[in-house]
Structures are given as C-alpha cells and as structure tokens.
Amino acid sequence: MTLFDMPLDRLREYRSASAEPEDFDAFWAKTLGEAREHPLDARFERVGTGLATVETYDVTFAGFGGQPVKGWFVVPAGTAEPVPVVVEFLGYGGGRGLAHSHLLWASAGFAHFVMDTRGQGSGWAPGDTADPVGSAPAFPGFMTRGVEDPETYYYRRLYTDAVRAVEAARSHPLADAARTAVTGISQGGGITIAVSGLVQDLAAVSPDVPFLCDFPRATTVTDRTPYREIGNYLKTHRGRVERVRETLSYFDGVHFAARATAPALFSTALEDQTCPPSTVFAAFNAYAHEDKAIEVYDFNDHEGGGAFQQAAQLRWLPDRLRAR
DSSP, X not given: OOOOSOOHHHHTTOOOOOOOOTTHHHHHHHHHHHHTTSOOOOEEEEEXXXXXXXXXXXXXXXXXXXXEEEEEEEEXXXXXXXXXXXXXXXXXXOOOOOTTSOOHHHHTTOEEEEEOOTTOOSSSSOOOOOOOOOOSSOOSSSTTTTTTOTTTOHHHHHHHHHHHHHHHHHHSTTEEEEEEEEEEETHHHHHHHHHHHHOTTOSEEEEESOOSOOHHHHHHHOOOTTHHHHHHHHHHSTTOHHHHHHHHHTTOHHHXXXXXXXXXXXXXXXXXXXXXXXXXXXXXXXXXXXXXXXXXXXXXXXXXXXXXXXXXXXXXXXXXXXXX
C-alpha cells in the first residue's frame, strides 16, 4: 500500500468538518455526574505472577452506571512511596489480558493502570468485564451499538469507564495523583483523547495511531473495519445518516482535543487505512495545549511505530511526569 490520504503538508493544516453539538459540555457533565453518584469502590487485590521485578494487583472499580470494570495495577517491586501513574486504554476487541502481560511502564519506574474494555476482550487479548447494557439492532462489533442516540451509544459507557479508571488509579496509595498520564493505541488512543478533554488536571497524554477521530471523514475515506461497521449499518438502515452522524459528534476525538489541558505526544502512520492519518491530524491540529508533538511513520500501516513509538514515549514522558 502506498500513500492514500493527503500529503503531509496538507495534513499539518487539515481541519475536521465535524460539527460540535451545542450541548456537548452539558451532555458530558451530566453523564459523568450520574456516574459519580455511584461510589467508586476501587478494590485492589494483590496477585501472584511469578515475576520478581513488579507487583500486580487485580482491580475492580465502578464505571458507567456503577457497573463493575476490571483492570490491572502494576508497580515496580518494593515501591514504598507514591510514583507517577500511567493509565492505559486498550485497542479494539482486546481486553486486559493476563496478569503478567504489562511490564513496560512499571519497568520505567511508574505505576501502570490497565483498564479492561467492557464487552470486548475476545479479539486479540482476553477480558473480564461485561457490558450489561443492551441496545437496538447493531452491526456485529461495537461501533453501532445504540448509535442512533448519544444516551444509548456504547462509547458513552466506555468513555465514562475511562474517566472513572483515572479516578480509580489515583485512589491507590502508591499512585501520585498529581502526576498522571494517559495513553493507548488505536481505540485506546481515541479513548486517551476523550479523557484528555474530560479530565482537566492530567500531566501528559500520549495517543498512538488513535481511532474515534473525525468521524465524517473516517467513515468515508476508508473501508476498513471498525469504521466500516458504521457504513454497513447505514447500508441497511437507510435514511438514518444524519441521526447517526449527530450521535457520533458527541464522541469525536476532535471535540475532546479542543478541550485538552495537558502536553501531548501523538503518533500516526501515513499508510494507515484503519485510522487514516487525516483523522489523526484532525485531532492533533485541534488539540488545545501548546506543548504537543506528533511522530509520523511514513511507510507504516496501522502497526504505526510499534517499539519505535514506545521508545519515543519513554524519552518524552518522564520529563512531563517528573517535572510536576
């Protein structure tokens, strides 16, 4: 695959046509307010992993609707004082995986909180969190579950879980709440951007080849899943395009990015047909904090930078977390 999207100079100037709902802030204030009516009830249970360099905790906390969400909390072995915490969100279809799977951030000296993804966790890594909320008929996958109303849309629940995950991570005595970063790849990157606009006191944000950005362009420029799930839904439910677009506008990373208050390191890949670079740049260009950078991988698809991007994050993140 060669380059299929805009040239890089146009990407750096591109702005999304996604229309922000007038009640965007009110919708999210109401959603998070309702979630916080339920006790967070974050519980951390130490588990054995056979690893000598980290200590791992099985986490349960109350997400959207007070419903239980699982996670892992990993710290360097022997940690006695609070350390900066990195909260990670996962890619589409995956769950939190096994307890020994998460080593990078704890190995770098940070606490690491991995949020399980409700209803997913059966694609590439197992998960342990159900999504007990039903929806109207949906195309297989998660992109169209409840997509005709922002109140019922799947990502309302998932974004709310993510905000509560930050609160749960910060509640652990070994987490320095003032030095919290959020990160994730693909869907996890899209959730990261959403959290950047919903949590106003983060220290750093690092979305990697993020999904869930610039829906008007994404749903028309690529035929890859998961975005294609929306087109397949509208192929069957003719005449509902505007209703679906309106719902998606409440969940578009572009609008969350415009509210961000923390430094950010993005990444994109110019041959990425799953999360096209124009959709990533739409969020990056809208991102409100002046301390922002984007790593561009010219000849990569959705694998993006892989370990090279992790190396870039390991160079970039410590300064943002240790400076506070």
